[in-house]
Amino acid sequence: MLKRCFENVKNKSPLIHNITNYVTVNDCANILLACGGSPIMADYSGEIEEIASICNGLNINIGTLNEGTMLSMILAGKKSNKCNNPVLLDPVGAGASALRTETAHRLLEEVKFSVIRGNISEIKTLIDGTGSTSGVDASIDDVVTEENLDETVSFAKSFSAKTGAVIVITGAIDIVADSEKAYVIRNGHPMMSKITGTGCMLSAMTTAFIAANPENIIEATKASVAAMGLCGELAFERLSERDGNSTYHNYLIDEVYNLTAEKLESGARYEVR
């Protein structure tokens, strides 16, 4: 299944519409190209529905949002819903400001999402307002550990039941859950938190995976999350003594570019809960 999801991205080369922040937008475009997708970035209301309608999937990322892009997110989300294109929500910084939290809630009301991906603090903020905040990173108080893993998994499942979306919580341990089943994924490397945009890139790539596998959202999402984590491990292996986070950032995208279905199948580490 990992293999099929992966190969569908390479074969279909889905065109992904990204409404995203200006911090990591270049990385999102390059990781989409690396995985076999095709990116288009557009956030102006005057063209947003038309752009959404020519694409195969939509990635909504609320980092560096403003009045104009907030409107565009709603318009593009509704249009993508009408076109039956999968839509992903990345609630960057939900909990860090009332505006971001409210925007995420409003998007959840007006748009049907196939996937919601955030760190644990962002997702807890959306579920019940209990997320702490440390800017755009997860708070240490919220971090997912072996001790609270079962509880977090059931949180994710019930949020999936409520929203109809596959829920992705990323961190040292990643969770991908629908209302009935959860994958706990143990790929990744701590150095992924030392570059900006790992989460944004994962959201962009996951949108390509679900757009290429619309009949199987949870499996496609698992494949994307495992792929990113695995590439984070492989990128770290390549580092030499004087390399730092900038070279790591390049190697991470390089590994996605060079990933194969076989490497993904043998390297993915996950369990069902």
Next chain:
Amino acid sequence: MLKRCFENVKNKSPLIHNITNYVTVNDCANILLACGGSPIMADYSGEIEEIASICNGLNINIGTLNEGTMLSMILAGKKSNKCNNPVLLDPVGAGASALRTETAHRLLEEVKFSVIRGNISEIKTLIDGTGSTSGVDASIDDVVTEENLDETVSFAKSFSAKTGAVIVITGAIDIVADSEKAYVIRNGHPMMSKITGTGCMLSAMTTAFIAANPENIIEATKASVAAMGLCGELAFERLSERDGNSTYHNYLIDEVYNLTAEKLESGARYEVR
């Protein structure tokens, strides 16, 4: 002539005003520095004419356009015309939305361009509305081949006659045409399509080349297009097995940085049609 055009960029270090998208803006700045130019990015109407007037050339790229930047493009274009600074148009995504197509047409009406550079779908959209669209990439239906090359060259020549601009159509085969003469340039590498911003970077660099060679726009444009393609080839040669599109992206800019007039003269491959 390639040599002289190239050396004029290094010697004059033209200051280039870029009104461009937020996806590849950093790459545009770095490639301008790499080739010997100097970049300034500004898109707010409140300062746009003043910035345009201190620069030596203007690069207008309509990716991620919005109401504010659309106005700025017109203002800066007119001001640059008044200052006799060459202006380049990169109609990113013309054909992908009515707004982009109309904006490109309006710019063509209000501003005199020295160069218009796009992929074949974008240029066909501007010429007669026949371009297909695949987001911001050329559609497979439009691709320039040996079979339709002569037809495409005459399309480009007649569009040049109509607009007064040198027309650049980039893809596997590149065309640089004025109303009477066309260069068909065969430099480049397929991997250039696996990174975002190759076209945007070429537009930025070409603006530096024409600003440093205002008396010879077509030759300067040919030099820039050949230089970018050649650097794409050289960058590919450097790749090792685990390198992917991110490292390729770095090497492409590195090769522009290290390019010499001699390398350009011996590596450029083009014919006149």
Next chain:
Amino acid sequence: MLKRCFENVKNKSPLIHNITNYVTVNDCANILLACGGSPIMADYSGEIEEIASICNGLNINIGTLNEGTMLSMILAGKKSNKCNNPVLLDPVGAGASALRTETAHRLLEEVKFSVIRGNISEIKTLIDGTGSTSGVDASIDDVVTEENLDETVSFAKSFSAKTGAVIVITGAIDIVADSEKAYVIRNGHPMMSKITGTGCMLSAMTTAFIAANPENIIEATKASVAAMGLCGELAFERLSERDGNSTYHNYLIDEVYNLTAEKLESGARYEVR
């Protein structure tokens, strides 16, 4: 003191709010992560005060400013002042347009800055309007040399006396001055001017240094400026023959990532004037 300032950044990991241009924003985020800080980028007035209040320091950079971000700069600056968070001003392009010059002056009136960092043309523009302009780079007419160094140092000291901020003038020779004391720092490498964002990155990193050392702004600033220059030297040493400015850009951030207090103490070269 260099050691203590450096280690405070690593240990406290200050959360830095950046209102910055879209050209180098990704680099600013990655250099903050590299030095041990944590970045958040936000520029919309609807959330700007709330974001400022959860952070430990604010970096205001006026490159690619517009109506919306100009308001946000004032609001965030005032809020940070209320929170006793240090605020840094990077007057990118002051002198290149009346709007930028006036915006910088207005910010100086309404916000109390801990540090003001610019190139010599930008700082001279703010002091007495005598700065020349070459876009966002210092004009050759203004450049700091051994001959005009004493004069420039006393300019900086008197501007510090007037504003209450530590003044940083960067170029081939760097100056860090309060009203009584100036450090002349001789780290750095000419290749730093061949990549976009060196100044922006230094401003972002310096904000982390002062946020982690609020009781000792001038020493923290000196540490940051020396650190960036030293990393510029170390990055250059790593370059091989075919590397250019893009690889240099990566190595610069890598060196910041791998910098230690010991390397900084032994590599920093400065004198007091």
